[in-house]
Amino acid sequence: MEIIIQPDPAAASRLAARVIARLVRARPDAVLGLATGSTPLLLYRELIRLHQAGELDFRHVRTFNLDEYIGLAPDHPQSYHSFMWVNLFSHINIDPQNIRIPDGLASDIPAFCERYEDQIRAVGGIDLQVLGIGTDGHVGFNEPTSSLTSRTRIKTLTEQTRRDNARFFGSEANVPHHVITMGVGTVMDARECLLLAFGPAKAAAIAAAVEGPLSAMNPASMLQMHRVVKVFLDEPAATSLQRAAYYRWVYENKPEWQRL
Ligand code: PGA
Numbered sequence: 001m002e003i004i005i006q007p008d009p010a011a012a013s014r015l016a017a018r019v020i021a022r023l024v025r026a027r028p029d030a031v032l033g034l035a036t037g038s039t040p041l042l043l044y045r046e047l048i049r050l051h052q053a054g055e056l057d058f059r060h061v062r063t064f065n066l067d068e069y070i071g072l073a074p075d076h077p078q079s080y081h082s083f084m085w086v087n088l089f090s091h092i093n094i095d096p097q098n099i100r101i102p103d104g105l106a107s108d109i110p111a112f113c114e115r116y117e118d119q120i121r122a123v124g125g126i127d128l129q130v131l132g133i134g135t136d137g138h139v140g141f142n143e144p145t146s147s148l149t150s151r152t153r154i155k156t157l158t159e160q161t162r163r164d165n166a167r168f169f170g171s172e173a174n175v176p177h178h179v180i181t182m183g184v185g186t187v188m189d190a191r192e193c194l195l196l197a198f199g200p201a202k203a204a205a206i207a208a209a210v211e212g213p214l215s216a217m218n219p220a221s222m223l224q225m226h227r228v229v230k231v232f233l234d235e236p237a238a239t240s241l242q243r244a245a246y247y248r249w250v251y252e253n254k255p256e257w258q259r260l
Helices: 009-026 041-052 080-087 109-122 159-169 184-188 200-211 219-225 244-252
Strands: 002-006 031-034 062-065 067-069 128-131 153-156 178-181 193-197 229-234
Touching: 002 009, 002 244, 009 041, 009 128, 009 193, 009 229, 041 080, 062 109, 067 080, 109 153, 109 178, 184 219, 193 200, 193 219, 200 219, 200 229
Parallel strands: 002 229, 031 062, 031 128, 128 193, 193 229
Antiparallel strands: 067 178, 153 178
16 A cells, blocks of 8 residues: 555645556556545646646546445435536536446346446456545445455445445435445455545544454455555554654655656
């Protein structure tokens, strides 16, 4: 894992956007795995800025989103379909045909999930997966005790996650209990992962994911087994890391060819 600690979320998001931009310029039909929530908002804003400046072309990019709430129609304001259109897709030149987001209204959920995995395989797999982390260590919506080899499937949200997400729904009672999410195994198949975490509420989950034991109690810790992971943190999210000084030294002393 490469741990990159930046002064604030904007600086960290600019660096993460640079990694994505570099990939898309090298491979215009790159397959991006995308995330929702507060964390990737500045990253998406930066990708939009690069696009509007004529520096990034999404015409051939393919995308797969990590997850969606079961029971929410695509046009529900809190659906992840809406989130993606409002915060990214409607501002870039992506072809709507190239966008995949789990269908929260799928009538046969297991069949839908199997098809989603087939679709990812059919495009040759995900080149780069963007990830946030829950305060309970979830990635996608793979809550603690998720199988670390799981595939896309239905999950039940923990009370902690429903509380965390209540801010988007007005009240906790309105937060759906069930979701469709890519599995931890699905995420692990991506060729590269970018994990972003900002703010003090993420410090404990990040410390467990990066430095804790590999455990289904913190599904993000499975990323320790991934070959190419960059973890972008702001200072508050990095406060519980024991080896923060080492990560900073590594980043500041990268060989020129490795710099972001
Ligand atoms: P957040 O959610 O970005 O809204 O903090 C992260 C997550 O639940 O994965």
